[in-house]
Amino acid sequence: MASSSSGSSIPALEAVQVLVSSLADESPMVREASIASLKDIAALSPLLVLDCCSASSRGGRRRFGNMAGVFQVMAYGVRALDKDEVDPLFMSKIAKIATAEIISSKELNTDWQRAASGLLVSIGLHLPDLMMEEIFLHLPGPNSALPAMVQILADFAYADALQFTPRLKNVLSRVLPILGSVRDVHRPIFANAFKCWCQAVWQYSLDIPSHSLLDGDIMSFLNSVFELLLRVWAASRDLKVRISSVEALGQMVGLITRTQLKAALPRLVPTILELYKRDQDVAFLATCSLHNLLHASLLSESGPPLLDFEELTVILSTLLPVVCINNDNKEHSDFSVGLKTYNEVQRCFLTVGLVYPEDLFVFLINKCRLKEEPLTFGALCVLKHLLPRLSEAWHNKRHNLVEAVQFLLDDQDLGVRKVLSELIVVMASHCYLIGPSGELFVEYLVRHCALTDKDSNDLERSKDASGNPDIPFQYKRLEVKIGTLCPAELRAICEKGLLLLTITIPEMEAYTGAVAMVGLPLHPHIMPLFAWRCISELCRHRSNSNTMLAECKARADIPNPEELFVRLVVLLHDPLAREQLASQILTVLCYLAPLFPKNINLFWQDEIPKLKAYVSDTEDLRQDPCYQETWDDMIINFFAESLDVIQDSDWVIPLGNAITKQYGLYTSDDEHSALLHRCFGVFLQKVNDRAYVRDKIDWDHLLFIPFGLPHPGCSIPLGHSPGKAKRHSG
Template sequence: MSETYAKRLSAILLDAVTDKDPQMQEQVCGALCDFGESKPAEVLSACEEHLRLHEKLAHPYRTIILRAMEIVVSNHISELDKDMARAIILLASNEMTKVKELVSDWQQAASSVLVAVGRRFISSVMEELLSKFQPGLLPHPCTVHTLASLSVSNVFGVVPFLTSILSTMLPMLGAAKHDSMKVVFCCALQRFSESILEYLANLDQAPDPTVRKDAFASDIFGAYDILFHQWLQSGGAKLRLAVVEALGPMSHLLPSEKLEEQLPKLLPRVLAFYKKHTETVHVSKSLSQILEAAVSVGSRTLDIHLNSLLAALHAQICVPVESSSPLVMSNQKEVLRCFTVLACCSPDRLLAFLLPKLDTSNERTRVGTLQVLRHIINTAGEYLVERRWDRPTLSIFSMKRSILL
C-alpha cells in the first residue's frame, strides 16, 4: 500500500468521525486503530495533521481521534520516530490544556496520549509538561494529573524529576483555592509517593541507584503539613478522602522523627473516617500503609492507640456485607493487611483482643474473628507461635489454630 493511498484512506476515516451516529463514530475509531496496526506512522501523522488543521472540530470528535492515537501509539511505540513523537507530544499537550475548564473525556484522552508516548520518549514529554509547570503559576489541573499518571507508568523515567517537581509544587499547594484543584494535587502526591517507594524498592534495576528517601523527605513533609493541618480540616468530603488516600504512601517518606511526632494526631483522624464514609476501602488502604510506616521506624505510638485500632478494624471485618461487592472485598483485604502488621508488632495484645470474641453469642462477630485469626496465622504465624503466653492462653490459641488450619 503506497504512502499516498494510506494517507487518503486515513483522511476518509477522519472525515467520517463527525457522523452523528455514536455507533458509527466507534466504528471509525476502531477502523483507525485497525489501520494503524499495519500503517502506524501514516495513521498517526494523518490524525495529528487533522486535529492541527481543524481547530474548530468539536471536542467529542477530537476525543475519538485522540483515543485512536493513544491505542496506535501504545501498540507501536517502538516504531515511533523522534520527530513524530515530538509532533504528537505538542499536539496532545495543546489539546489537553486548550481550555481552562475541565472537559474530562477530551482532556483525559489527550493525557493518555502523552502517557503512552512517555513510555519511550519520557524526556521529551517531561520537557513539554514542565514548560507548563512553572514556579509561581498555578498549572492546568490536567498537567498535574498527567505528571502523576506518568510517574506510575514510567517510574524509572519520572522519579529522577520528582525532587524538582515537588519543590516547585509545594508553594502551589498554598495557592490552590478550590477543592477540585486540591484534589488533583492530593492525587499527584499519592502517585508520586507510590512511585518513589517503588523506585527505592527496586534500586538494583534503577538508572540511578544513588537515589535516597531523604532527598524527598523535606518536601513531602511540607506537603503533609498542608494536607493534614489545613485541607483535612476545612475541605469538603471528596477532598478529605483524597487527603487520607495521599497520606498513606506519603507517611513512608516522612522523616522518622516527624512520623512519630504526627502519629498521635494522624491515627485518630484516619480512624474517624470509618464513621464518615460508606466506601471505606481507601481509608483501610491508607491506614495499612501508615501502620507499616510506623512499624518500620519502630514507633512506640502504636501501643497507645492499639485498642482503638483493633476495635475499629474488627468492626470493619464484622460488618454484614455482600461478598460479591468488589469494594467490600478490597476493603476486607486492606483491613486484614492492617491486622497482619499489628500481629507482627503486638501479637500478644492482638490475640488477647481476639480470642475472647470467639465466645460471644453474636455469629457475625465470631465469623469475623475467625476470619482474622485464619489470616494472621497464615501471614504472621511465626510471630504468634514465638510468644510466651500463660498456659490457658496458649492452649486456647493452639486449639483454635489447629481448627483454622
C-alpha cells in the same frame, strides 16, 4: 512523513483520511468502527495514521467534532512506534496540539481531555523529558489548565515509574510553589498526584533497590507536602479533599523521616479513623492508608515500634466491625470492594501481630467473650486468618483459644456460626482439636450440616426477642450484612469443612467417623449427606476400612449395626434428594457391610449397583409419574430379601427393636414414616416368634395411634403402606 514498512498491505493515504474524517460522524457506531479500524492500521503503520490525525486536528474541537477519538487513535499510534521511528520534532508538534486543546478550555476531566492526557503520556513513554518540558511550560502563573497538567504527570508516574522517579525532583520543585493557591475543588487532583508520585517511588525502589533517589532536596519537598496535607487539607470540610489527602498521606508515611512520622501520629491516626464513619468505598481507602501507617510505624528497620499496643487498641477496635461489611451481596458491585477491604483489614491485624502477637491474641479473645455481634464476628475472622500465620507465636495459647471457642458454641447468630465453623476447621489443621474438645467441635460442625430454614427462623426470632441495646449505632448497619447468610450456605461450609478434615488430617478420622455414626439416630435429617460422604471417604482412603469399623464397634455411643441398617434404609426414601443422597447412602451400606452378618455382603454387592443405577439419572426419574412408588417398592424388596439372606434370629430380633426406636424420629406427616411402617410390616412377616410378633402388635398405643394409622392386627396386610391397606380376614 514516510510511513513504516511492513510485510502486510497498508491502506492508501486516502483510505486512512476517510477513516479519520469518519471519527466525526454523527453515528456512535460509525465512530467506534472508525477508531477500531484506525488502531488496526496504526499497528502496521503508526506514522501514516499519526500524519492523517495531526492534519485533521488543526483547528481543534471547534473544527473537528470528535477530538477525543482523534487523540485516542494518536495515543495508540505513538505507543506503536518503534524506537527508530520516534522523531522528537514530530512528537513535539503532537504534544503542542494536545496541550493547546487542554489550555483552551476551563473544563476538567472531559472525554477529549482524558484522551489528550493519554496522548501526552504515550509521548512521555518514548521521550519523557520532551513531554515534561511541554507540561512545565503551563505550570507557572494563573492557569485554568493547571489541574489537568498535574493530572497528566500523575498518569505518567502511574504508567512508567522507572522513567518518572528520576525526574521527581524537577516535578516537585515546580509544583510545590503553587500549592498554596490551589482551590479546594482542585485539591483532590493534586493530592491524587502526590499519591501516584509516591507510589512510583515505591515501585522504583522495588525494581532497583540498590539505587536510592531520595536525596536531601526530595526529602525536604516531601516533608513540606506531608505537613500541608496533614495539617490543612486533611482537615478540610470537603470530604473528597479529606479522602484524597489521607490516600496521599498513606503513601508518604514510609518516605518521610521517622521523627516527622512520630510527631504526626497523634493527628494522623484520628484523621484516618474518622473516615470509617462513611461508606464502604471510603472504608477501603482508609484501611489501605492505615495499613501503610502501621507498617511504617511498627516494622521499620530504622528503629523500634513507634506505637505501643495500648495505643493500637483504638485502631483495632475500629477495624473489627469493618470485617462485617465484606460479605453483603455477591452479585452487587460493592462485593469486590468489601472483599478488598476485608483483606486490607487482615493485613493490618497481621502487621500488629508480627510485633505484638501475645497482646493481640488476648485482645481478640476478650472481644470474642463480649458476645457483641460485630466485634465477635470480626475477632473470629481475624483469628481464623492469623492462626496459620502466627501459629508458632500462639502455640502456648492453644488452651485459651479452645476455651473461647467453646464459650461461643451456643451463639445464635448465623454469621458468627459460619465463621466459628471455619475457625474450627483451621484449628483442626493446626492440631488444636485434641481430646474431648475435638469431638465436641466436630459434633458442632455435624449438627450444622442439618440446619434447616425453620431452624434459622427460630434463631432470628430468638435474636429479635433478646435484642442487644448495647451495640453502638454505627454497628446497626453491619448487623444486617452479617445476617444475609442463609442456612444452605452454612450447611455447605460445614459439609466441606468436615469432608476436608476427614480426608486430609489423619488425626481427625477417629472424630469425624465416630461423630458421623453417633449422629445417625439423633434426628431424622441430621447431616445425612455429610455422614455418607464422610464415611465413604474414610473407608475409601484407608487401605483397610475394617480398622475404622472396629474402632466404631469399640465405642458404646456408636449405633449398633441393626440401628444403622434400619436408619439407612428409611433415609433412602427420596431418590431425588440433593447431591444424589440415595446413591451416597447405598455406597455407605457397601462400606459398612462388615458390620453385618457375613452372608449379606455378596447379596449387597449384586443388588446395590442395581438400585444405584435406577437413581443415577434424576432427570429421567422426574419424567416417570410413578417413580416414587416404584422406588419405595424396590427398597421394600431390598429390605425383605436382605432379611431372607441373613436368616439369623439372633440378629433379626434386635432389628425389630431398632425399627421401633426409629418411630420416635418422625412426625406423623413425615414422608419417611410410611416407608418405615412398611419395613416394620415386612419385618413382622419374617419373624417366627409369635409371642414377639403379638407383643409388637399390641404396641399400638405407643406407635400407631400417634401416627393416625390403623391397627396392624385388624386391617393392615403386613408389608403394605397404610395408604394401600385393605381389610382382610384375621
